[in-house]
Amino acid sequence: MPYNLNISTMLERAETLYPKKQIVSRTLDQIHRLTYREVGERTRRLSSALKSLGVEKGDRVGTIGSNHHRHLEAYFAIPGLGAIVHTINIKFSSRHLVNMINHAEDKVLLVDEEMLPQIEKIKDQLPKVKAYIVMSDSKKLPDSTLNPLFSYEGLLEGGDGNFQFVKDLDEYSPAGLCYTFSSSGTLKGVVYTHRGVVLHSLVVGLGETLALTEADVCMPIVPMFHVNAWGLPYAATWFGTTQVLPGPNFTPEILADLMSKERVTVAASVPTVWLGLLMVLEKGLHDATSLRAAISGGSAVPVSLIAAYDKLGIPLCQAYGMTETTPLVTVSRLKSYQEELPVEERIMFRAKQGILAPGLEMKIVGPQGKVLWDGQERGELLLRGPWVAGEYYRDDDSNGVFKDGWLHTGDIASIDEEGFIQLMDRTKDLIKSGGEWISPVELENAILELEGVLEVAVVAVPSQEWGERPVACVVLKDGYRDQLKQKDILEPIAEKFPDWWLPDEVLFMDELPRTIAGKFLKAKLKEQVIKYLNR
């Protein structure tokens, strides 16, 4: 019988089967503990309040917030109306914020109190926004130039706790929207459908992938404006999993504290956050042994980081995906017979991005067509499947990202005979020197193995002779600052690479510019380096 998958059924399951299970939500004021019954009722109140504000089926409602229970309620309340939750990355520039909000034509914006100033700055450029809602613990409205402005908790008070979610929706109806810089480098919107979110949630629950269950305590550290926090809040709600939402302005100490006190079993973030946490956990003051999966994505994980977590008894598990893929594509989970391998071989597999999730199709296409499964040959990773986007939102020109029914990821990958995918670089990040490719990721991995190196990013700078040349930007660990010179970096790695791969310069820096998600801002770094070197 034709049956439309619908996000609201996921929350309804939690309300009825797991009404006593908890969402633990850190805000600036306090730690909130709400049950799924309470979150369900509050979500219904929010849906009815948004409806009263004029939100209709198909409308976009923007959210500008950190990871907390109100953001989770918005995840369900907005699609529960048949509308689209547009999660906005607050770390984008004012110009990009204006572009996104106007391109999406957001009718209402939900904004964390501490983020109001950024929105006040651009409010006059947002003609389509009809109402603002401030997300804070208080019903009292703050001083603000936004108008009309409502308080979230005030609206909920007037809402209907028995509101019935919209059910007559085709499963291909849009439910979410997230903008990203596509592999072509321009800002594009990716739409998530009810069908895609439901299927992706099933896959996140597979024993084969993340195995998220009711018995877990799940902490998405990855921001909720970043591909739905990798889909974890949706899946966790469906399964009745306890959720720990770490809120705004967290530090590694705050995270370690939450992990230890709430007995978190699954947490998800990027390598740099895991690196920061490692420093705290290695002090031995927090007990994070409840963690059965430290999921890392967003960029490649160095072997050394996996090994360091192994020492703490915490399995660091790599996953790969992108905004266009909802996001789960691969998980680096050893096959049963690989568990018999020596530890060094196991860790080499675990340091790859892993095996394609059930439900997706892939091919890796190099200059000579499909690459061999030899772990060596390289090509661009192409994907398709039920949670892979087929187009950008209101955008006719996908710049070749969608072609012949495949998403062209822009990621250069190899695949070994066990089917483990390894990402080498983004096509746009590769350095073209003398007509040949240099892989910054491989240089970075080699430099990261050196004693005293905390972080490294290799960027391309223009060269009259070669087109582009690599430059390494290195942050040293405390105790090593000013102790290492350029030759201490280049000499030990020289034998691993052709001469012409070695960076022209090694610049020692105090820190590297990053996105809120913790990824290096390579474009910004490149600008700084070019200016500094005067190239």
Next chain:
Amino acid sequence: MPYNLNISTMLERAETLYPKKQIVSRTLDQIHRLTYREVGERTRRLSSALKSLGVEKGDRVGTIGSNHHRHLEAYFAIPGLGAIVHTINIKFSSRHLVNMINHAEDKVLLVDEEMLPQIEKIKDQLPKVKAYIVMSDSKKLPDSTLNPLFSYEGLLEGGDGNFQFVKDLDEYSPAGLCYTFSSSGTLKGVVYTHRGVVLHSLVVGLGETLALTEADVCMPIVPMFHVNAWGLPYAATWFGTTQVLPGPNFTPEILADLMSKERVTVAASVPTVWLGLLMVLEKGLHDATSLRAAISGGSAVPVSLIAAYDKLGIPLCQAYGMTETTPLVTVSRLKSYQEELPVEERIMFRAKQGILAPGLEMKIVGPQGKVLWDGQERGELLLRGPWVAGEYYRDDDSNGVFKDGWLHTGDIASIDEEGFIQLMDRTKDLIKSGGEWISPVELENAILELEGVLEVAVVAVPSQEWGERPVACVVLKDGYRDQLKQKDILEPIAEKFPDWWLPDEVLFMDELPRTIAGKFLKAKLKEQVIKYLNR
């Protein structure tokens, strides 16, 4: 991007990512060990051979076989052509076989060698069947009156190992067909779509339900003609799980032997098979400790059976479903906080049918509307969801089974405050005595608790005064035969029930008639009892 779920992608994943993993298949001659690479190639050969025989998109191809690798290949080869695999229950009467095969209009029949005589008997009544294929280890054709008759292995030899499966299929295309006696008591066909099978397989892999993964060794004891062996062969193939297929005419000893030698981790069958296995395992000659889930479905599991398996360190896990639901509906898996309960309370929950799987919707409707979640009030279980049938195959009159978008299961259930569903009876099995309902299942459960009782079935016999009256048919354990009398059964249970619930008679029998799936044939038993009592 619209993307059609397709069963062939599941096999393709196993071929490419798990080519070395094995299918262990017991036939009458030997134990076969094939890899997924080999099974994939053989499946493609079978597809191409069937195509050469004239099988086209939408055609039905029947299978009459036990659980072995050829049957598994047919599971993929037939939908891989866009055709429909019609799994036929060989234990049905000749009349029913003829009705099913003609109603389905099977174009080709694949038949196990040892089942040829049953088909030869009815061949003249099967005008639509264009070809027969005998499934056996030999390429040599047996003596048979079937015509034209091909050997499976001979056909494969001439087939194309690189055959490409059909991809341009709407995901709602039919892939499978299975006949069952509907709750109205008549034989009906249930269609499984590509979409339904793929989604059901995802749900079987959820950590929340059966958590089937690559690391498992899965033995479906439940026949492959019975709701696709509960969907396990499809899911197991997708995840690259090792499969152990126990073949024809197995005994509890053969099963225990396979479990022990192949280190089976997940096996699935009905309570009577688990009971037979228990007798063997309790002798301590087989090591079945690898079993992490003994999945039991088809009828309710007595508490005593769960407790007996607990003693062996084997978790017996109840699941519930039906032919119309692909079949998984509920799994009796404790919630994390229920693990803290005393053992007696835990076992009471585990003896219920469990919690609704993610993705389905249910309601339980009694005479006063939806029942309370109090574990007491009863009503009929109604279901809907993406792997729940909406109609019977080529059948306009569903006898009220499909109504208002819901499947009316005909099962009477209660639901407790934790959301655990407990089935009381089939509506058609309830005994109507003096205008009131008597539950045979409750009487059976009480009698099963008595010392010396091996099995019991309570059936209704006609009564002039009351309409119907219950009669208990009891099989005693060895050592208790002829030792117990009617009063030894009725007196200990008297205080648990109203007077008028107690059976009029207790008949001691050597065995109870059963289906091939191990369920009691209550209709047949009732006939025997009526004849014996001369009512």
